[in-house]
Amino acid sequence: MTAGAASGRLRWLDGFFDRDLTPASRILIIAGVALLLPVYLTPMYNMTLISNQFPDGLELHIYASKIEGAKTAARDDLREINTLNHYIGMRPLLESDFSEFKWLPLAIGAFAVLALRAAVIGKMSKLVDVVVLFVYFGLFSLWSFHDRLFQYGHNLDPTAPVKVQPFTPPLFGTQKIANFTVTNMPDLGSYLMVAFSALLIAAVWHSARQAPRDAAA
Amino acid sequence: MAIIRKYRWMTAAVVLLVAAALMGTSCRGRRKRAVIQRGDVGEAAVSTYVAPGDMDEFYLFSSGGHSGNIYVAGVPSMRHIATIPVFTPYPGTGYGYDKETKEMLGRYTWGDVHHPSISQTNGDYDGRWMFVNDNANNRVARIDLRDFKTKQILGPLPNVSGNHGSSFVTPNTEYILSASRFSAPVPRSAYAPIEQYATAYKGIVAGVKVDPQTGRMSMGWEIVMPPFNYDLGSAGKGPSNGWAFWTSYNAERATGKLEVTSTQKDRDYVAAVNWKAAEKAIADGKYKTIDGAKVIDPKATPGVVWLMPCAKSPHGADVTPDGKYIVCSGKLQSITTVYSFDKIQNAIQKQDYSGDEDGIPVIRYDAIKEAEVNVGLGPLHTQYDDQGYAYTSLFVESAVAKWKLGTWEVVDKIPVSYNIGHLCAAEGDTMHPKGKYLIALNKLSHGRHISVGPSQPEASQLIGISGEKMKLLYDAFTEPEPHYAQMIKVETLKPIEVYPKEANKNPNAIWDIKDAKVDRNGSNVTVKMIAVRSNFEPNRIEVNQGDHVTVHLTNIEQTTDELHGWGLVDYDINIVVDPGETKTVEFVADKPGVYAYYCTNFCSALHQEMQGYLLVKPRGGGGPAAAVKRDTKGNLTALRQEAPR
Numbered sequence: 011m012t013a014g015a016a017s018g019r020l021r022w023l024d025g026f027f028d029r030d031l032t033p034a035s036r037i038l039i040i041a042g043v044a045l046l047l048p049v050y051l052t053p054m055y056n057m058t059l060i061s062n063q064f065p066d067g068l069e070l071h072i073y074a075s076k077i078e079g080a081k082t083a084a085r086d087d088l089r090e091i092n093t094l095n096h097y098i099g100m101r102p103l104l105e106s107d108f109s110e111f112k113w114l115p116l117a118i119g120a121f122a123v124l125a126l127r128a129a130v131i132g133k134m135s136k137l138v139d140v141v142v143l144f145v146y147f148g149l150f151s152l153w154s155f156h157d158r159l160f161q162y163g164h165n166l167d168p169t170a171p172v173k174v175q176p177f178t179p180p181l182f183g184t185q186k187i188a189n190f191t192v193t194n195m196p197d198l199g200s201y202l203m204v205a206f207s208a209l210l211i212a213a214v215w216h217s218a219r220q221a222p223r224d225a226a227a
Numbered sequence: 228m229a230i231i232r233k234y235r236w237m238t239a240a241v242v243l244l245v246a247a248a249l250m251g252t253s254c255r256g257r258r259k260r261a262v263i264q265r266g267d268v269g270e271a272a273v274s275t276y277v278a279p280g281d282m283d284e285f286y287l288f289s290s291g292g293h294s295g296n297i298y299v300a301g302v303p304s305m306r307h308i309a310t311i312p313v314f315t316p317y318p319g320t321g322y323g324y325d326k327e328t329k330e331m332l333g334r335y336t337w338g339d340v341h342h343p344s345i346s347q348t349n350g351d352y353d354g355r356w357m358f359v360n361d362n363a364n365n366r367v368a369r370i371d372l373r374d375f376k377t378k379q380i381l382g383p384l385p386n387v388s389g390n391h392g393s394s395f396v397t398p399n400t401e402y403i404l405s406a407s408r409f410s411a412p413v414p415r416s417a418y419a420p421i422e423q424y425a426t427a428y429k430g431i432v433a434g435v436k437v438d439p440q441t442g443r444m445s446m447g448w449e450i451v452m453p454p455f456n457y458d459l460g461s462a463g464k465g466p467s468n469g470w471a472f473w474t475s476y477n478a479e480r481a482t483g484k485l486e487v488t489s490t491q492k493d494r495d496y497v498a499a500v501n502w503k504a505a506e507k508a509i510a511d512g513k514y515k516t517i518d519g520a521k522v523i524d525p526k527a528t529p530g531v532v533w534l535m536p537c538a539k540s541p542h543g544a545d546v547t548p549d550g551k552y553i554v555c556s557g558k559l560q561s562i563t564t565v566y567s568f569d570k571i572q573n574a575i576q577k578q579d580y581s582g583d584e585d586g587i588p589v590i591r592y593d594a595i596k597e598a599e600v601n602v603g604l605g606p607l608h609t610q611y612d613d614q615g616y617a618y619t620s621l622f623v624e625s626a627v628a629k630w631k632l633g634t635w636e637v638v639d640k641i642p643v644s645y646n647i648g649h650l651c652a653a654e655g656d657t658m659h660p661k662g663k664y665l666i667a668l669n670k671l672s673h674g675r676h677i678s679v680g681p682s683q684p685e686a687s688q689l690i691g692i693s694g695e696k697m698k699l700l701y702d703a704f705t706e707p708e709p710h711y712a713q714m715i716k717v718e719t720l721k722p723i724e725v726y727p728k729e730a731n732k733n734p735n736a737i738w739d740i741k742d743a744k745v746d747r748n749g750s751n752v753t754v755k756m757i758a759v760r761s762n763f764e765p766n767r768i769e770v771n772q773g774d775h776v777t778v779h780l781t782n783i784e785q786t787t788d789e790l791h792g793w794g795l796v797d798y799d800i801n802i803v804v805d806p807g808e809t810k811t812v813e814f815v816a817d818k819p820g821v822y823a824y825y826c827t828n829f830c831s832a833l834h835q836e837m838q839g840y841l842l843v844k845p846r847g848g849g850g851p852a853a854a855v856k857r858d859t860k861g862n863l864t865a866l867r868q869e870a871p872r
Contacts, residue, residue: 083725083727084724084725084726084786084787085785085786085787086785086786087727087730089784089785089786090785090786093759093760093784094760097760097831097832097833132298171833171836172832175493176299
């Protein structure tokens with residue numbers, strides 16, 4: 011690859027970050043923010059534990075700010091999961107143990123503000139900042155969640171009455187753990203965050219496609 | 228003859244064969260009869276089979292008679308599902324061992340449950356409570372159908388003796404009925420020789436008041452009556468709302484061998500009470516207080532009670548769903564009598580009386596009789612369906628008669644096994660019966676089951692009543708003794724399966740292991756304990772012999788069916804605590820030594836490990852605990868008790 015070709019390839023980037031966002035891009039960003047806000051209200055992840063005793067499954071709903079078990083008149087699933095887990099020496103799931111529940115809502119709010127800032131200022135650079143930071147934040151959150159699953163499944167009390175092989179519940183999909191079939195899948199909250207990033211990327215793409223033509227004209 | 232002689236062996240063989248064939252035929256005949264009594268087996272099997280995991284359509288609440296319990300079964304499967312102890316301690320649920328239920332039972336160890344009665348709103352079951360009577364110790368109890376637990380026992384009711392005509396409810400559960408089956412001097416502590424039975428002995432009919440919000444029962448009104456034996460009751464509804472009816476036997480006021488002495492007259496009486504008038508008489512102060520109860524004397528306060536002549540020795544008094552008729556069955560005649568409520572009102576208006584008993588007017592029979600239905604031998608009790616039919620049990624005939632309201636014609640009859648007492652149709656005593664099923668509550672089973680020795684169960688037979696013909700569907704065998712039962716649509720009840728943590732208002736409840744503790748105040752030791760799979764916290768209680776120990780046990784589970792029991796070895800204590808419930812048990816640690824407590828209700832894989840110790844230090848520090856020492860190898864050795872030198 012010659013230097014000329016490389017610089018030619020990068021030339022389209024010239025002035026890219028200084029470009030103005032098209033009105034359509036700005037609308038896409040605002041739409042994305044509108045999708046991001048309900049994330050506070052809906053679960054981001056669902057874990058279902060099915061066994062012979064619980065054919066309907068014990069359910070955990072993980073929100074940005076809290077963890078909740080399904081609760082019916084006949085059962086409190088979070089309490090039940092903690093009761094069962096103590097036999098294998100797993101730490102009880104306590105909301106106060108999760109720092110995520112503090113920084114996740116803050117971060118989501120920050121992204122909403124940053125995205126709106128990009129829409130108002132209308133510069134590509136601001137928008138790209140948000141996209142890059144958000145992708146990083148998303149990947150970090152996934153890793154952090156995976157690490158949580160690993161820690162809970164590995165830091166087992168050695169004095170527990172029932173000894174099990176350390177385990178990691180799946181990040182996506184289903185796995186058999188003792189007598190439970192555990193299914194862990196993202197829920198609406200996560201999909202809304204994906205939708206948010208997709209709309210931001212669409213906004214980048216729209217302004218990137220429009221701007222040179224405007225310049226040519 | 229020669230031929231016969233020649234073939235005499237062959238002749239003998241032929242005779243034997245014919246005899247054998249006849250015997251065979253008669254055996255087959257008997258078997259055939261059994262088949263007829265079984266009905267159409269295929270159809271019966273399909274209509275009663277409730278597949279694994281499927282649910283029944285109705286609850287059946289059967290009275291447990293002298294067992295003191297209520298038995299809950301599902302219909303159509305007839306499977307016994309649960310037992311609700313009412314008047315009897317029941318270690319299976321820890322009933323009668325914890326402080327609250329022990330106090331509720333008082334000094335009694337049994338009761339005679341006869342007539343379960345589900346609370347009503349506008350004449351239909353509302354599924355809130357069930358009331359039951361105790362024929363033996365004159366009590367009434369309330370079961371909460373939210374958690375299927377006995378919540379209140381009221382009584383012994385003052386002045387009432389043999390509370391049989393109970394605990395039928397009025398259409399909006401204003402009152403539950405109560406009546407004396409065994410007339411006696413009033414108040415109950417009064418004495419009069421049996422020779423004065425006709426004048427000094429008194430019957431009582433009464434209404435026990437029910438709080439419409441809480442279901443709490445309290446004394447309402449009582450009416451002092453002639454010394455008949457008041458039997459079964461029924462509250463008016465619709466047009467007859469505000470009235471209550473009781474059958475009675477022994478119009479003869481006889482004593483001694485009642486089988487003979489009380490059956491000489493052709494007629495007995497039904498007492499008709501205008502309970503709204505009784506309510507008003509109480510409000511107007513027209514009563515005497517006897518043993519704490521407000522008692523109306525009908526001689527002094529007319530316009531409250533009347534007597535209606537009835538076929539002799541009647542049992543059931545059953546108001547029809549539309550409230551227009553009262554059906555009363557005299558066991559010793561083959562008819563059941565239908566009275567018209569309208570005609571009763573007219574006769575009272577015109578004072579169409581044929582006499583009086585102790586100043587209570589007796590209404591002329593022909594003025595109020597609507598029909599005499601020729602149902603069969605020994606009519607006892609009547610229930611209704613949704614198609615305008617009545618079903619009357621026939622004790623002597625061992626059958627159920629189906630007859631049409633209005634035309635008063637018997638349209639079908641089915642034999643039952645054997646000697647039916649009450650019967651129970653689905654919501655069959657309400658304003659809107661559900662039809663479909665009828666249970667024959669038979670007194671005798673006569674070995675229609677695998678043999679269990681001489682003490683035989685009763686037989687509850689399920690009969691399908693959807694079609695024109697009644698069909699026998701299923702035989703179930705029940706513990707003594709289903710005097711009456713009620714059947715209610717499953718959907719009407721909304722039971723809870725866990726006591727929610729937020730709803731536990733017991734001041735001694737604890738939810739965190741950190742709060743579990745043993746407190747001592749002089750010789751009173753109070754323990755706040757937690758039960759959760761699979762441990763008790765604390766798992767060690769040290770007391771001194773003679774200490775008064777109170778244990779408040781909270782089951783902090785919130786999952787259905789995670790019950791924990793707390794049995795204390797050698798101390799005759801077992802309580803069972805449901806998820807989210809707190810129970811208190813009190814005892815004096817009078818036995819020195821070490822006693823395990825353990826979970827009696829199997830809970831988990833480590834249920835066996837769910838245990839702890841009550842350590843009772845002997846008085847004075849002596850005794851076996853002080854005489855144990857570790858030897859050099861670390862083993863415990865009992866030392867010989869030696870006198871100090």
